[in-house]
Amino acid sequence: MNRRFLTQGLLYFILGIVFVFFAIQEVNRSGWGIFAYIIIAMAAIDFVTAFRMFYQGLRKNQTPSE
Template sequence: MRISSLMMAIIYFIMGIAFIFMAIRSADDTVWNTITILLAVVATFDFIVGFRLISSHFSGKKKK
């Protein structure tokens, strides 16, 4: 069974939300610590991949 790009996008969005949640929880006194910035960068990567998967899903449907 093959997973559609829309389902993969949803998975990436859920992972992005989870990384944002972990980044918020790890910010104790200041936001400018290494772990918080690293978690925010990973969440940004997840959201970008999710948006690209959604756009490829809908552009693939238009071509058919």
């Protein structure tokens, strides 16, 4: 796996986990408000970006280099 894609994927994955943690805290504190939905949307975007980075890194490894 390409190291750059792995590093970026891990960063986005960690950010997604942090946003999920903040969303759980927000829901426990004040219920399902608009801010909780925004935080969950940001976490979802981070998780999708992380998986795309991991996939891109795997795809780069499988192509033969000349």
